[in-house]
Amino acid sequence: AAEVYTRLRDRPARSRDDVTVSLCMNAGLMADLPSLKGSGAEGVGLYRTELQFLLRASVPRRSEQADLYSRVLDAADGRPVTFRTLDIGSDKVLPYMRRTDEPNPAMGWRAIRLGLDRGGVMRMQLQALLRGAKGRPLNVMFPFVAQMDEFIEARKRLLDEVHRERSLGHVTPELLRIGAMLETPSLAYAPDRFFRMVDFLSIGGNDLKQFFFAADRENERVRRRYDTLNVSFLTFIEHIAKRCDALGTPVSFCGEDAGRPIDALAFVAMGLRNLSMRPASIGPVKHLLRRANIADARAVIDRAISDGAQSVRPALSDYIRNLP
Numbered sequence: 011a012a013e014v015y016t017r018l019r020d021r022p023a024r025s026r027d028d029v030t031v032s033l034c035m036n037a038g039l040m041a042d043l044p045s046l047k048g049s050g051a052e053g054v055g056l057y058r059t060e061l062q063f064l065l066r067a068s069v070p071r072r073s074e075q076a077d078l079y080s081r082v083l084d085a086a087d088g089r090p091v092t093f094r095t096l097d098i099g100s101d102k103v104l105p106y107m108r109r110t111d112e113p114n115p116a117m118g119w120r121a122i123r124l125g126l127d128r129g130g131v132m133r134m135q136l137q138a139l140l141r142g143a144k145g146r147p148l149n150v151m152f153p154f155v156a157q158m159d160e161f162i163e164a165r166k167r168l169l170d171e172v173h174r175e176r177s178l179g180h181v182t183p184e185l186l187r188i189g190a191m192l193e194t195p196s197l198a199y200a201p202d203r204f205f206r207m208v209d210f211l212s213i214g215g216n217d218l219k220q221f222f223f224a225a226d227r228e229n230e231r232v233r234r235r236y237d238t239l240n241v242s243f244l245t246f247i248e249h250i251a252k253r254c255d256a257l258g259t260p261v262s263f264c265g266e267d268a269g270r271p272i273d274a275l276a277f278v279a280m281g282l283r284n285l286s287m288r289p290a291s292i293g294p295v296k297h298l299l300r301r302a303n304i305a306d307a308r309a310v311i312d313r314a315i316s317d318g319a320q321s322v323r324p325a326l327s328d329y330i331r332n333l334p
């Protein structure tokens with residue numbers, strides 16, 4: 011199988027009926043970057059910046075952060091990289107940050123909420139991202155945005171830093187794209203204006219699913235209880251894909267499920283065209299997408315839905331088993 015995937019490395023993820031899907035990889039450590047070329051990923055769809063912070067005994071200095079971001083862009087060698095600003099709090103507790111005892115940390119003071127309230131840490135990171143880019147194109151994505159004003163405020167702070175860098179005579183990215191992660195169901199129903207103002211959205215399926223089903227992703231008793239291919243969830247994904255399509259918002263899916271071939275096929279059938287996953291999943295996902303016919307997969311899904319299935323997985327698995 012490994013050989014099959016290697017052969018596919020430089021081929022597009024294009025289905026039999028000519029649907030082309032862009033496959034990127036998720037990363038979070040410098041050590042992940044060598045996989046970029048070997049996996050055939052088109053870029054880094056999600057770079058989890060908190061890992062550098064989690065591995066350290068103290069906050070990395072701005073210059074150390076900038077240095078890492080710069081090396082990541084060097085390694086990407088012109089391929090796009092989307093840096094996600096710190097997603098700390100919840101399950102990712104920094105050893106040097108005062109722990110706030112929260113009854114429900116996943117729904118608590120985390121990610122952009124913490125970033126906006128502790129402005130200094132976020133500001134330092136935004137400066138480091140701008141400096142690390144060294145004039146190259148930069149994509150910045152804010153995690154766990156639950157309503158429009160959080161994005162507006164975070165974007166304003168980033169643009170303030172751009173102006174400050176310029177006034178200091180530093181180069182700024184030739185192109186700056188600012189996006190948000192869609193990880194709470196609320197954001198799928200944000201005003202049209204929000205979808206038009208973001209440069210892109212990325213569905214954080216791990217969090218989105220835990221809030222959609224109200225099932226803690228850290229809790230072994232419930233984390234596998236609800237299928238990603240549950241009709242309710244897939245219909246919700248379709249709703250997001252359609253809104254983004256109608257409003258001209260580029261959208262991707264970067265949760266772990268994108269790396270499972272059947273799930274990836276279902277997401278594509280529901281309208282998504284950009285997926286980001288662990289590097290090792292790119293080969294298997296591409297292999298299936300190239301064998302599949304998306305219109306047929308969609309018909310299988312629609313039939314399962316009209317038959318009253320709870321999940322389309324059995325029907326879609328049958329379809330895949332019968333592929334040439």
Ligand code: PEP
Nearest residue numbers: 214215216217218264265
């Ligand atoms: C997600 O929630 O799907 C996601 C990609 O972010 P993380 O897993 O880091 O929360």
Ligand code: MG
Nearest residue numbers: 193214216217
């Ligand atoms: Mg998340």
